[in-house]
Amino acid sequence: MIRLTDFLRVPEPMSTKLKFNMRSGSGAGEAWDLLVDDHPDWLNLSRWRASNTNNNMGDARYLLAWAQYYPYGPNYFIFGGFFRVTPVVPRVIDGYGYDLELLDQHSEYIKRLIIRLGKPIGRQVYLRRYETVQQQLNPEVYELAPDTKLGTFPGYQNVRLRHHELQRIIANDEPSWKDALSSVKGVYVITDLSDGRLYVGSASGEANGLWQRWSGYAHLKNLTGGNRELERMRNELGDAHIVGNFQYSILEIFDPKTKAEIILGRESFWKQALDSRHPHGMNAN
Template sequence: MIRFEDFMPVPDPGRTKVKLNIRAGSGGAAAWDLLLADDPDEWLNMTRHRELHQNNNMGSASYVLTFAQYYPYGPQYFIFGGFFRVQPVIPTLIGGSGYELEPLAQYSEYVKRLIIKLDRPVGRDLYLRWYDKIQASKLNPKVYELAPDTKLGTFPGYQNLRVKHESLQRIIANDEPSWKDALSSVKGVYVITDLSSGRLYVGSASGEANGLWQRWSSYANLRNLTGGNQELERLRAELGDAHIVENFQYSILEIFDPKTSRETILKRESFWKLALDSRNHGMNMN
């Protein structure tokens, strides 16, 4: 494997740190989940964090390379989260964030694609290291993988699912195993949100052999994008394919055993249309 410092040289090795994030505090969100979050501040806040009793100036570093533990592979794998210039806040602070992070273009094409592997798991004394010392340390990072596309993460669970259309297309196209297994195992009622307007469309996978996976595959089809729905087709004709790809988000309202009758699921779909008023103020026409 290629040595980390050979693959990612930096402009000022002696003033660059490498931050290997695992979790946001004791029992907090996993770093990889925060890197995946739609709000970039979720990830930046983790990278900014320092102990409250310390002078929070990133040890006078000028740059920081950030990584998140990539738990689908194991505790010694970390995925790249960006290269930042460290800009101290003046006057310095004790507690709170003592510096701002300016994203740099260098290595931006590797974000959520580059995975490094360490020789040993990260402990509390190892998660923040100077770049020019990390290669010779116990961690000894090496390049493990450079994925052809950004990683999407494993299936988050039915109750936590919130996926944008662009990501759904990639999930379906790549037959992402954890997503396919989960979505093929259930029927369900789902909601599509147009994030640009807040309008909702409630639909269901009630008769498909492969449940939600089969139904959502129709939305991910580049030649369709709407699953044949009348109002979505109108919106597509008016605003174009790009509007759907960039603004539509998919979530699950209710799941059912595959043996559940079509009539039962359609009744629940009707309930959710009433509950969310998606006929009068959304995109449902029936």
């Protein structure tokens, strides 16, 4: 067992706290979702100063931030950065009372280092002091991933991938994702997050189902899967627009033995239901 405090050393142990973030509290979702998307609310989870002293960093000058890594279980947390803490002046209560500056120390472990707590964590103990956390929660280093963690396959109904995540999954042949996406055909939707326009497509004839179809989109020399409207957008806005704004989700899945015409019929239904055809969406037909 590798103790957390043996692995992550800090310059001022007596002035350092750990924040174990779970849900955002703002309706934005789980802390891990905010961290992996680099969402602004990720920092806000640790910036809040409430009248309840459990929510205050008090005299802490440094912060080790963590997000509950729910794919593994409630006692697993993934590292979100080492920060310098500066209280906002004048003092703010029940608001963002701290400025956080991300430091270079331990930055190589962000979204890679996973710890396991030896004791269950509750709302009353989500903020802990560095010098006592080992005794109180017995955190141990569980995993140091070779690349940024994306989690195991979350279920077909929960897929929501940004393009850089899709690239990494395909490039690394992520086992749980490859097994799941290769075993089904399906209808999917691509969302341009810059304007909300949709493209509905399908994997109806590919031998390896959605995995094979999405592998084309992940390739930086393709990006469009050969679609005419997406090619027009790529020529007009460039590769960076697709990589920076496209998000991929699944609408329906089908057994690999399902006939292509059935899947294409459902694709047509979703185009109509979501109004994804030009000019409102990105489907050319």
